[in-house]
Amino acid sequence: MQLIDGKSISEAIQVEIGEQVALLTQSGQRAPHLAAVLVGNDGGSETYVANKIKACHKAGFGSSLIRLESSVSEKELLATVDSLNNNPDVDGFIVQLPLPAHIDERKIIEAIRPEKDVDGFHPVNVGRMVLNLPAYICATPNGILQLLKRYSIETEGKHCVVIGRSNIVGSPMSILLAKNSSPGNCTVTLCHSKTKNLKSLTQQADIVVCALGKPGFLSADMVKEGVVVIDVGTTRVSDRSAKRGYRLMGDVKFDEVAPKCSYITPVPGGVGPMTIASLLQNTLLAANKAIY
Ligand code: NAP
Numbered sequence: 001m002q003l004i005d006g007k008s009i010s011e012a013i014q015v016e017i018g019e020q021v022a023l024l025t026q027s028g029q030r031a032p033h034l035a036a037v038l039v040g041n042d043g044g045s046e047t048y049v050a051n052k053i054k055a056c057h058k059a060g061f062g063s064s065l066i067r068l069e070s071s072v073s074e075k076e077l078l079a080t081v082d083s084l085n086n087n088p089d090v091d092g093f094i095v096q097l098p099l100p101a102h103i104d105e106r107k108i109i110e111a112i113r114p115e116k117d118v119d120g121f122h123p124v125n126v127g128r129m130v131l132n133l134p135a136y137i138c139a140t141p142n143g144i145l146q147l148l149k150r151y152s153i154e155t156e157g158k159h160c161v162v163i164g165r166s167n168i169v170g171s172p173m174s175i176l177l178a179k180n181s182s183p184g185n186c187t188v189t190l191c192h193s194k195t196k197n198l199k200s201l202t203q204q205a206d207i208v209v210c211a212l213g214k215p216g217f218l219s220a221d222m223v224k225e226g227v228v229v230i231d232v233g234t235t236r237v238s239d240r241s242a243k244r245g246y247r248l249m250g251d252v253k254f255d256e257v258a259p260k261c262s263y264i265t266p267v268p269g270g271v272g273p274m275t276i277a278s279l280l281q282n283t284l285l286a287a288n289k290a291i292y
Contacts, residue, residue, distance in 0.1 A: 143274025
């Protein structure tokens with residue numbers, strides 16, 4: 001069994017990005033700039049945004065954080081999006097999800113100009129991704145593809161079972177893995193909460209991507225020997241013995257599944273860090289006007 005070390009791959013990618021930023025600034029261009037909009041003070045969102053900003057600094061990017069009260073109206077948030085859309089000093093920006101219930105997330109995502117949508121959530125970017133046109137690919141699935149590539153994990157002709165069909169992970173992951181590309185060319189089965197006999201499907205899988213947010217869902221009896229397991233799940237489970245009062249749990253029963261795997265991602269330190277690396281890559285593409 002080989003552990004897929006997303007933390008060090010992510011750090012290596014961030015160093016590579018930093019080198020490209022240095023070349024840009026040496027040639028007189030300004031550094032790429034990522035802005036993040038954070039609404040309210042949800043603990044998870046605070047941490048994710050803080051990590052993204054920290055990564056920007058390390059890579060030599062400019063960054064700005066726009067904090068808004070959780071009571072902000074949809075109209076005010078749309079005005080913030082509009083001003084970032086029109087700010088020539090901002091190459092790309094994200095609106096950290098989830099948003100408070102009174103705000104329509106779809107409306108906010110659709111208000112972001114596709115050229116600056118470095119999260120790759122806008123329908124234009126999703127549509128372009130599906131049609132094999134240049135697009136910002138959403139960060140988590142893109143990060144997983146890079147892990148498969150950097151570990152030279154063969155995907156062609158493999159049966160991949162993706163569990164979870166969210167717009168930000170499961171659905172795009174299934175589309176990307178089925179593409180005629182490398183990594184890709186998998187035969188993909190996309191599972192969700194209405195899937196029947198899920199275990200009989202995962203038992204046939206060469207690759208299992210778990211993205212459902214149910215700690216310890218995938219057990220050893222659900223997979224075959226030699227399987228590749230990618231654990232996207234990150235659920236905060238309260239733990240008084242932990243420094244922060246919680247620990248992160250993946251969707252896989254790691255201790256019992258790992259011995260059957262050829263490769264497996266840990267939680268934390270697997271997929272999570274790759275999401276940040278992908279976001280920086282998309283922002284660099286935006287600064288270089290490489291997609292639009
Ligand atoms: P989500 O929107 O919460 O959706 C969960 C999906 O799992 C749904 O499609 C649901 O099916 C399916 N599901 C739920 N219970 C199931 C079951 N018993 N059997 C089969 N499928 C089931 O998912 P998400 O936003 O993609 O998040 C999934 C997990 O990934 C969470 O733990 C999240 O924190 C984590 N995540 C991590 C990163 C990272 O950077 N590491 C990034 C994003 C998300 P239905 O569609 O039928 O309801």
